[in-house]
Amino acid sequence: MNLVTVSGPPSSGKTSVILKTIDSLKKRGLKVAVAKFDCLYTDDDILYEKAGIPVRKGLSGALCPDHYFVSNVEEITNWALKNDFDILISESAGLCNRCSPYIKGIKAVCVIDNLSGINTPKKIGPMLKTADIVVITKGDIVSQAEREVFASRVNTVNPSAVIMNINGLTGQGSFELSTLLYEEELNINSLKGMELRFPMPAALCSYCLGETRIGESYQMGNVRKMKVED
Amino acid sequence: MDSISNRKISDLISEFPFLTSFFNDNGLEIAGKEKNTLSEYFAGFDEDEIEDKAIDPEVLTAQIGEFIKQMIAFLGKEDEVVKTVTILPGKDKSGEAENFNELVIRQGEIICIVGPTGSGKSRLLGDIEWVAQGDTPTGRSILINEDVPDKKWRFSSADKLVAQLSQNMNFVMDLSVYEFVELHAESRMVENREQVIERIIDKANSLAGESFTPETPITSLSGGQSRALMIADTAILSKSPIILIDEIENAGIDRKKALGLLLSEDKIVLMATHDPVLALMGDRRIVIKNGGIFKVIDTTDDERTILSTLEKMDKTLLAYRTKLRQGEIITKIQNT
The missing domain is CATH 3.40.50.300 (P-loop containing nucleotide triphosphate hydrolases)
Incomplete structure (x- = not known):
């Protein structure tokens, strides 16, 4: 089985891109399943079910979604292996721009959209910079010039990625993406021993543990202060 | 890639000026550190900075190499004319x-x-x-x-x-x-x-x-x-x-x-x-x-003849549009 991790800022079009791409994968006779990770709420599992795609959903709630993702990706992979799927696509939303959900040796796709502004590629960390494939969406509503500038900025922060434009509404470009997702030699039987491409953003201060009061005396653990000049 | 790690940032930039945008877009501040080699530069970050900015020297060095390769190819070649x-x-x-x-x-x-x-x-x-x-x-x-x-x-x-x-x-x-x-x-x-x-x-x-x-x-x-x-x-x-x-x-x-x-x-x-x-x-x-x-x-030739009639009709419509825009009243059918 192949595992593909798809990540990207909220509302960038991950689900639409995945749904359209799975259409093409299915036509090749491949059995595809999805694991959807989100923070507080998602209805996307219903969209997948409607399309006849086996799906598992995980909500991280009060936990950092990325930490939650890594803590569960092995189990979800085992589920997919047990059910004899050919491809498992994990979908997770990057929330803090410092997210780092990719695993060494596992194909990593980042989805970002043209509407997020041309400085966005600069602002996103490992989620964009260490992806193998960067999918840019919503190109149909911006000008050719903006599309070109956006793609070139993505290329500057991640020169080795394949950059593709996909229209999540019409599916234009999704067939092309589907040809890059499945590779016989990337078959895995387990995630045991595999490693993240980059450490996750750190956490664990008193607020992580449920503290609600404001003030220095309540702050413990990983706390850092900004420099506020007079 | 080893060769670029051991080169001074200032040398790299004078040879490949486009690297300024790479450092810039990747949020890597190089002011005052131009005399360092690339590997010294990356070694200069403390653990917090490495974590905050998600700096991975190995990946970044490889990306710089790839970027240089692409840009040289991009700048050096005559564009292939698609005839x-x-x-x-x-x-x-x-x-x-x-x-x-x-x-x-x-x-x-x-x-x-x-x-x-x-x-x-x-x-x-x-x-x-x-x-x-x-x-x-x-x-x-x-x-x-x-x-x-x-x-x-x-x-x-x-x-x-x-x-x-x-x-x-x-x-x-x-x-x-x-x-x-x-x-x-x-x-x-x-x-x-x-x-x-x-x-x-x-x-x-x-x-x-x-x-x-x-x-x-x-x-x-x-x-x-x-x-x-x-x-x-x-x-x-x-x-x-x-x-x-x-x-x-x-x-x-x-x-x-x-x-x-x-x-x-x-x-x-x-x-x-x-x-x-x-x-x-x-x-x-x-x-x-x-x-x-x-x-x-x-x-076809017929179609081209028809096109010129259609273009005239098109112009007529546009003329009405201009009149409306200018606040005029349309009183009769116009032939242009």
């Missing part, structure tokens, strides 16, 4: 072979694509953009300059075969016309930038009904002005040899001139349109049916 694009037939949705031998589209030609919604126009464009090699659902193949194309047309973000101008595109940036074109020129790394920008704005103004200045914010351009700017910008700055146009609304822009501009920049124009004035301006039109190319029609 012809050839479409070799595949199958329609029912698996029937397409009814043509080969379709050669040449630089400076306008080809229209007609057919109902869902008939397969996007797939045809997709096949061209992805330079299909019998590996798409239609089984078509695309040749460039009568040869099997280079892989770069598929995978390099700087070499895209098709640029698109579509009807409902917007500018989403808050910039002046000048700044906007400048940004595009920067990303394309063109020389004599100022002249190019001026030329684009001039051309756009010659296409638009109402003129605008370099200082006009792009968000306050009218529909016609926006289209004029997008067309002039794409014609002159976009490197893609093929321009796909998805209709051009007949308001505030001289469509004939706009097509003329694209052709004068040696583009191949593909136009998805059912507007007779546009469709008959093409040299040929591809009729799509049930996912396949059903036939290819050369614009």
Whole structure:
């Protein structure tokens, strides 16, 4: 089985891109399943079910979604292996721009959209910079010039990625993406021993543990202060 | 890659000035550290910085190497001129072979694509953009300059075969016309930038009904002005040899001139349109049916004669539009 991790800022079009791409994968006779990770709420599992795609959903709630993702990706992979799927696509939303959900040796796709502004590629960390494939969406509503500038900025922060434009509404470009997702030699039987491409953003201060009061005396653990000049 | 790790940042930048944008866009501050080698520079970050900024020296060094390689290739080569694009037939949705031998589209030609919604126009464009090699659902193949194309047309973000101008595109940036074109020129790394920008704005103004200045914010351009700017910008700055146009609304822009501009920049124009004035301006039109190319029609002499009548009707309509805009009352049918 192949595992593909798809990540990207909220509302960038991950689900639409995945749904359209799975259409093409299915036509090749491949059995595809999805694991959807989100923070507080998602209805996307219903969209997948409607399309006849086996799906598992995980909500991280009060936990950092990325930490939650890594803590569960092995189990979800085992589920997919047990059910004899050919491809498992994990979908997770990057929330803090410092997210780092990719695993060494596992194909990593980042989805970002043209509407997020041309400085966005600069602002996103490992989620964009260490992806193998960067999918840019919503190109149909911006000008050719903006599309070109956006793609070139993505290329500057991640020169080795394949950059593709996909229209999540019409599916234009999704067939092309589907040809890059499945590779016989990337078959895995387990995630045991595999490693993240980059450490996750750190956490664990008193607020992580449920503290609600404001003030220095309540702050413990990983706390850092900004420099506020007079 | 070892060799770049041991080189001074200042040396790297003087040899490869474009690295400034790499450091900048990756949020790597180099001011005051130019005398360090790359590996010394990365070693200078403390653990917190490495974690905060997600700095991975090994990956970044590799990315710098890749970036240098790409930019040298990009700057050094003469752009490959695309003189012809050839479409070799595949199958329609029912698996029937397409009814043509080969379709050669040449630089400076306008080809229209007609057919109902869902008939397969996007797939045809997709096949061209992805330079299909019998590996798409239609089984078509695309040749460039009568040869099997280079892989770069598929995978390099700087070499895209098709640029698109579509009807409902917007500018989403808050910039002046000048700044906007400048940004595009920067990303394309063109020389004599100022002249190019001026030329684009001039051309756009010659296409638009109402003129605008370099200082006009792009968000306050009218529909016609926006289209004029997008067309002039794409014609002159976009490197893609093929321009796909998805209709051009007949308001505030001289469509004939706009097509003329694209052709004068040696583009191949593909136009998805059912507007007779546009469709008959093409040299040929591809009729799509049930996912396949059903036939290819050369614009006939009769059609060209009819086109000139249609163009007159078009002008008449535009004249009424102008009158209404100027607050006049229309009293009689006009013949132009």
